[in-house]
Amino acid sequence: MIWLVLALGVLLTGLTGIPVGVGLGLTGLTILHFFAGGSSSLAVITIWNTFNDFLLSAIPMFIFMGEILLASGVSKKLYEAASPLFRRVPGGLLHTNIAVCTIFGAVSGASTSTAAAVGAVAYPELKQRGYDRAVVVGTLAAGGTLGLLIPPSLALLIYGATQGVSIGKLFLAGILPGLLLAASFMVVILVMALRNPEISPREAVRTPFLRIVTGLLRIWPIAILIFAVLGTIYLGIATPTEAASLGVVSSIVIGFTWGNLTLRKLLHAFRDATIVFGTLGVVLVGALILSQAISILGVPTHVMAGIGALDVSPYTVFALVVIVYLVLGCFFDGISLMLMTLPVVFPVLTGLGFDPIWLGVMITLMIEIGMLTPPVGLNLFVLVAVTRGEVNLGRAAFATLPFWLVMTGAIVLFTLFPGIVTILPQIL
Amino acid sequence: MSRFVLILAALIGGLMSVIVFAAVTMRYVFLSPLRFTDELIGLLFSAGVFLAIPYLFASDRNIRVSLLTDRLSGTAAGVVKFVSNIGIICFFLLLGVLSFDFASFSYMIGAESDVARIPVAPWMALMPFSCFLTAFIVLLKTSFEPFGIAVGRDEHGASEDTAL
Amino acid sequence: ADTEWKMHLVWVPTRQEVVSANKFVERVNARTGDKFKITAYTGGSLGVKDSDMLRILPPGNVIQITMLYTGYVARDAPDLAFALPEGVLSSAEDVVKALPVLDDIYEEGFQSWGVKYLGTLISPDKSINIYCKDEVNTLEELRTKKLRVWSKALLDSFAKIGVSGTIIPQNDMYIALQTGVVDCATYYPGAANTLSLQEVAPNWAFLSHYAVPIPLVVSQKAWDALPADVQAVMTEEADKLVKELADNFLAGNYEVAEGKKFDAKGGKQLEPFPEADQAAFTAAAIEVWEENATQLGGKLEANRKRLADVLGN
């Protein structure tokens, strides 16, 4: 019955063109009221809690940073210097999305802030250069997930801390799969660009090598920004949220001194950024209400416990767990899904003989996939908001499909060859 | 009205960055950490998001699935739009009532943030405020727009920002 | 079963709090047969937070029973949250002396929220240790380090003895230690093992006695709807478990075992902080307790005096 309400709610949200946040929220309120003992007051409680979480506040600040860099012309200079490098590569600057997400993922623990930070800078520039908007969004949404697998990773951290598994080893185990995924994403871009050259325009003029180097040298002030965000996290001077604020402040400084930022442009940048994260806020409100409604009924726990009680082979159990994660991933954001399911999934699967470290990486991968699947896909939401709706949710989801397939393929690959995950923690 | 609230939201966002920046500076330059940053940032974040909501609905900037609605025209589109607006009004009225209860209960018991002991009820009260304002704006739009009267449109058009 | 209850637990199954809760649930379920059944949801899997429990529990419509560490409800009920702050105990036996008074305070405090108090389940953790990258076991050395603490009471207490602390949530602690945002952390042995703290802060030393009294509470409304015999079974089982856990706490075997496990994985136990340092910390914690109780007002000051009387400070 709950599944029927859920399906109906999602269907109506799609058909009536009601804002996604409102549609999900109404569905959630209905479930809370009629199936959870009239507990619709939980809706407000869960919104309040999540919005008061310090972690979430990195997202608006990274969006501020992106808007300021855009308004001051700094990001334009950056991409002008970088684009000759990719002249000959099919897919061009799309590859930088993956590369920058990988680097960003190596210092940030979260998927959504990676997508927000890189997306807010990259999207407007790539759009202006004539790249296919939906494809840009697809690469950024997929790239963002690397933030969760490549250490440090909030998901691996919580997995380790709650299940008593070595966090150091989990981090090591995430490296190879993360890099492998990044490489596969680039291959996907390559293949897509070869099959459909229109998605990425080729630079007409050939730039001499020396000019490329001097061009890159001229953008040295960017190094200050990179240090402010990445360096401070790496050196332990700042947490990711704090680094986001350092990014805002240094992009203002660089914008005024090196770019052409004015007070008026700065104010507009702040206003635009507020619209972007407000849009994101509306979707989050709805998504939070819906996931609270499903979790208060204990649905994830019951489903996973049901699988654990089946008398089938270990790999069948694992396959069922994967399927359930992919389905639940449509309705929950990653970390809360992990917290909800681990108490059941961990003892069942490790009891069947699966390696705890390997399992941590696999579950992280599965909840990452959920970040890309509608109706509740946080990375999609962030990027649709960053594009100001120029790419709608449906198109964004469709554009991430190739990456979704690669990630699902990765689950199969890492199950067949668990060594890819476990070798680093074993030898180091 | 919603524009004014949006500017307030933007200011709050700017303030967030400044406070976190100040906190890092205090800790590393003056070795005396600001102790209440996290709580204040959380409160500012929720305030910023909620205050931005009325403007988003006034200017029709929302994440929607428009696969079907894009293909409709005339009366059909009008009907779907009407249904969707009724949904929005119901949702924000419901959420407004629920969050009003939440905030007034907090006010009654004098709830304060854990560490800094900042009274939380006024911050919570921004939720019902924004919800009711949004419901009111959408109600005006639903009542007047079919007769060709524009309500709360962004006068400069949606792409003004990116033209900078 | 005729009546089914949901129990919310924030802790994951590896934690001792869940072990205690499960004992209670199993015993009650076994004795009440088809009449009554409690299902425990661990790891916060119902999607609710402890900080909201005083709003969610009373109506009894979604969650009927929980174990609630009162420190989490500081926003709504400071008199419950700060009744017995960290660091004020001079010995492990002190907490057993304080229990009868705590029972009174909790019973009265929860009642005003429409919540019935069944008893306090004490976790086997009984010390606050300092975990560091370097070998640190004196206050003098600790003053040169950045220290992670988990509450404002600890922050203020350390400030009084010249140690600069930062409140960092448990989830961010590992990275904070790894990257050097902090050099040391206050923590306790069982949890240190789960968090793999030996990888980032292997050296540890005892600083202060500690007790985590966790009230077992139920929605009064849901309780009133139960048959009298089920109520009786729950009261009996709660009382029985309270005693078992207090004895277990005093025996202290759990902490010794956890400490050994930690060292076997690469940790290193140092000599405890000098007695004078321990005393200085306790004195500071008591001072902070007095200041806060006066400042926050309400029932806190009267309650503090009652506890201070039995603790003898």
Ligand code: NA
């Ligand atoms: Na990462």
Ligand code: NA
């Ligand atoms: Na999803």
